[in-house]
Amino acid sequence: MSERPLLRVLRGNPDDAELAALTAVVAAAAASAATAPAPARRTSWWNDRAAAVRAPLHPGAGAWRASALPR
Numbered sequence: 001m002s003e004r005p006l007l008r009v010l011r012g013n014p015d016d017a018e019l020a021a022l023t024a025v026v027a028a029a030a031a032s033a034a035t036a037p038a039p040a041r042r043t044s045w046w047n048d049r050a051a052a053v054r055a056p057l058h059p060g061a062g063a064w065r066a067s068a069l070p071r
Contacts, residue, residue, distance in 0.1 A: 007022065014022070045051065 007019075007026065009019075
């Protein structure tokens with residue numbers, strides 16, 4: 001069973017130092033991605049309890065329009 005190379009140069013002729021720098025960058029990016037915490041899941045709008053608590057509606061000019069506008 002042959003292993004596939006991690007990196008493959010498609011164009012150009014990089015020297016050993018350039019390949020070493022590229023390998024270091026790819027390895028660092030992979031390591032930071034592995035240790036980065038997963039982003040917190042956002043509560044959906046359907047389950048958001050803050051939507052149930054709203055400011056009181058006051059009668060007056062434009063009150064019907066203000067009742068549907070987001071705060």
